[in-house]
Amino acid sequence: MNQKKILLIDDEMDILELLSYNLEKEGYMVYTANNGNEGIEKAKSIVPDLILLDVMMPEKDGIETCQELRKIKELQKTLIVFLSARSEEFSQLAGFQAGANDYIVKIIKPKVLISKVNALLQLTSNISDSSKLIEIGDLIIDKDNFRVTKNGQQFLLPKKEFDLLYLLASNTEKVFKREEILEKVWGSDVIVGERTIDVHIRRLREKLGIESIQTLKGIGYKLVV
Numbered sequence: 001m002n003q004k005k006i007l008l009i010d011d012e013m014d015i016l017e018l019l020s021y022n023l024e025k026e027g028y029m030v031y032t033a034n035n036g037n038e039g040i041e042k043a044k045s046i047v048p049d050l051i052l053l054d055v056m057m058p059e060k061d062g063i064e065t066c067q068e069l070r071k072i073k074e075l076q077k078t079l080i081v082f083l084s085a086r087s088e089e090f091s092q093l094a095g096f097q098a099g100a101n102d103y104i105v106k107i108i109k110p111k112v113l114i115s116k117v118n119a120l121l122q123l124t125s126n127i128s129d130s131s132k133l134i135e136i137g138d139l140i141i142d143k144d145n146f147r148v149t150k151n152g153q154q155f156l157l158p159k160k161e162f163d164l165l166y167l168l169a170s171n172t173e174k175v176f177k178r179e180e181i182l183e184k185v186w187g188s189d190v191i192v193g194e195r196t197i198d199v200h201i202r203r204l205r206e207k208l209g210i211e212s213i214q215t216l217k218g219i220g221y222k223l224v225v
Contacts, residue, residue, distance in 0.1 A: 004121055005028070005047070005050075006023055006028045006030050006048055006052065007030075007048040007052070008020065009034075009035070009051060009054060009057070010054040010057070011056075011057045012054070018110065019052065022111075023117070035058055035060060036057055043069055044072060047075065049078065050078065050120065052083045053100075055084035055095070056085070063095065067098045070152035070154075076149060079102075080099060082104065084103070084105065085107075101120065134166065138151045141165060141166055146159070148208070150209070161203055168213065168222070172223050174222065175216055176221055181220065
């Protein structure tokens with residue numbers, strides 16, 4: 001029996017009842033909230049594995065709710081999926097920019113929704129069990145999805161910047177020499193300029209506000225915890 005926790009946040013009682021019934025049949029522990037403020041408080045309390053969130057709600061809409069949820073450290077691993085009647089592209093883009101993992105239109109059939117939920121939670125379990133997910137303080141680096149999260153805010157980095165950050169984070173006890181960085185990030189067959197690493201380090205510091213990437217002159221770099 002699957003005992004993962006799912007929080008439903010929606011102001012429509014019939015939607016909450018329908019989803020609760022189907023998800024509980026699947027074996028999930030289901031919690032509900034009628035608005036964004038209540039949803040945030042319940043999420044803090046139960047720390048769900050997944051949140052299904054409506055967009056149009058009174059008091060606080062789904063976009064604002066998602067943004068606030070992503071600022072809560074305990075919920076960094078929680079999947080947030082919008083389930084909304086709004087299918088416009090700009091609504092979906094706003095949802096992803098707020099920190100959602102997926103966006104589903106409400107006309108979806110319950111069985112299809114359950115399949116999506118199962119797949120999302122299974123994917124998360126696989127990632128959590130893998131060394132490809134690195135957490136350092138408020139910084140989370142997910143190699144499978146090339147996603148970096150810091151203080152709840154998601155960053156999409158160019159591949160080389162991501163690979164460089166992941167390498168440094170993979171062993172915070174180690175000083176990575178420049179030659180090793182060049183080989184592991186750019187490859188021995190690629191010729192790059194001497195300042196390439198420096199430029200990428202500077203960009204990471206600027207984008208993520210990370211001052212803990214330490215430069216050891218003449219040697220290399222280290223990510224200081």
